[in-house]
Amino acid sequence: MDIPDHLLEQIFLRLPDLADLARASAACVSFRRLAIDGSFPRRFCRLHAPLLLGFLDPDGYHPALPPNHSAPAACALTLAADFSFAFLPSHCRWTVQDVRDGRVLLNRGPREDERSPVFRELAVCDPLHRRYVLLPPVPHDLAASLEHSFPMARDVRCKPFLIPLGVEEAAAGETTFRVILMAQCETSLSAFIFSSSTGQWQTIASKDLSDLGLDRFESITMSHGPISCQRRHYAYGRFYWDWAVISINKLLVFDTMRMEFSVADLPPGDWTGQGLVFVEAGEGRLGMFGFDGEFASHLSYTIAQNESGSPSQWQVEKSISLDSRYKYLIRDATQKYLLFTRRKTSPLEKLLFEYFSLDVKTMQLQMVCAKQCTLHTLIYTNFPPSLLSLPTI
Structure with missing residues (x-):
């Protein structure tokens, strides 16, 4: 007897990984038709x-x-794939800034005789298919406020990175992407977002450091630019930067849905040296992995007990020896x-x-x-x- 398509879908969804799905799709025409149906691959990827x-x-x-x-x-x-990015113009001057969903975000450094600009040229590329998209420059009216107030490039620190696809982008198709460009000076934070759907940049958030509720030492430390470092995390539509490496148990939070900056507290602990990462723990709660202590021999997994908002109460869920x-x-x-x-x-x-x-x-x-x-x-x-x-x- 033939197995109905709706039951085949349930069987295929339970296959361990994409390699097994590919093998199943090669078995016969009906299996292949089901496996490459427009909605099925997305359902499979959401579960695996x-x-x-x-x-x-x-x-x-x-x-x-x-x-x-x-x-x-x-x-x-x-x-x-081509991870030398030889398909990009002047590929030797491009450096990797971020990687997400198989795509790579790069920026192009200046020539030896050029002054380093505040906003560098950006590209999103696909090293597997050897294709790329050059992003347009940040519009002059958006960049002018920073460049006018801080004419020396060292006074403004910029960091670009990719934003995970949201619900609307996923519904519109997986070829869309967004790039966020964070800019920080000694007194404020700003964020610019590029959307491949519109092909345009827009300013979406700015915040004076004095409005984040930090004490004087934290404000001075913050002015050195946490956004430019590698310690960036993403969960539930929010980006997090931590200062644990310099013994300040604080998180800088940027909410990509509300387009707002805020500050939250880390759980108590000696979170130094080995680094922290934040993940989605389920039910809207934030999870944190970290090594507690300079020479700790266990990895702690701690979960915030409130949903969605900034973490307040934390509980150790697991310790891995x-x-x-x-x-x-x-x-x-x-x-x-x-x-x-x-x-x-x-x-x-x-x-x-x-x-x-x-x-x-x-x-x-x-x-x-x-x-x-x-x-x-x-x-x-x-x-x-x-x-x-x-x-x-």
């Missing part, structure tokens, strides 16, 4: 974590290696994975770092690869949707 294929750092792309279960797909991506012979450092995180390194604490050991991923939902640890460590590390997950429907150069 994207593959952690590797990570990008200043040395390039580093694929997940065996025995990691993503190794076959990561190897295939290595052969198919780690090998005390190693020193650990969290490098990056997505909503599905943590990426951290470990190395032997003995000074006589060669400084080779082992990279591990942690599945946020299952708490499963897997080794990704081993290499010399660099500071700026970004997780690369998923195969990017094509940019074919967007204006390309």
Whole structure:
């Protein structure tokens, strides 16, 4: 007897990963028709974590290696994609700023004879299909206020990054994207957003540091620019920056739905050295992974007890024991994975770092690869949707 399509859908949705779905779709025409139906791939991807294929750092792309279960797909991506970005004009001057959903955000540095501009040229690219979109410059009327008040580039710190697709963008199609550009000076914060749907920039938020309710020491520390550092996290439509590395248990929060800045408190603890990451813990609650103490041998998972709003009360949910012979450092995180390194604490050991991923939902640890460590590390997950429907150069 033929299995009805609605039951086949339920069976296919329970397949472990995309590789299994691809094998099933190759079995017969009816299976393939169901697997590539417009709505089914989106449903499947919502229920399954994207593959952690590797990570990008200043040395390039580093694929997940065996025995990691993503190794076959990561190897295939290595052969198919161009992570040297040779398809970009003046590609040697582009540097990676952010990675999300298989797309890479880059900015272009100035030539040796050029003064570094406050707002650099930006591009969103798809290294798999070798396509890219050059973003238009920030309009003069938006940039003029910053550049006029702070004529020296060092007085304004800017950091671009990608915003995850929201409900409306997802409904409109997966080819849309948004880029946020955060600008900070000694006294204020500003945010500009580019939408591929409109092809335009707009100013959406600004805040004086004096209005964030910080004490004098925190305000002075804040003026040094947390937005320009790597310690950025995303959950439930909010970006978070933490100051734990300098012993201030505070979070700077930017709400992408309300377009507002605010400050929240971290849970009590000695959150120093190894870093923190924030994830979606379910039911609108914020989850936090962190190493409590300089040489801690366990990874704590703490959950805020209130929903959606700024975290107030926290409760330790789980503590993961780690090998005390190693020193650990969290490098990056997505909503599905943590990426951290470990190395032997003995000074006589060669400084080779082992990279591990942690599945946020299952708490499963897997080794990704081993290499010399660099500071700026970004997780690369998923195969990017094509940019074919967007204006390309």
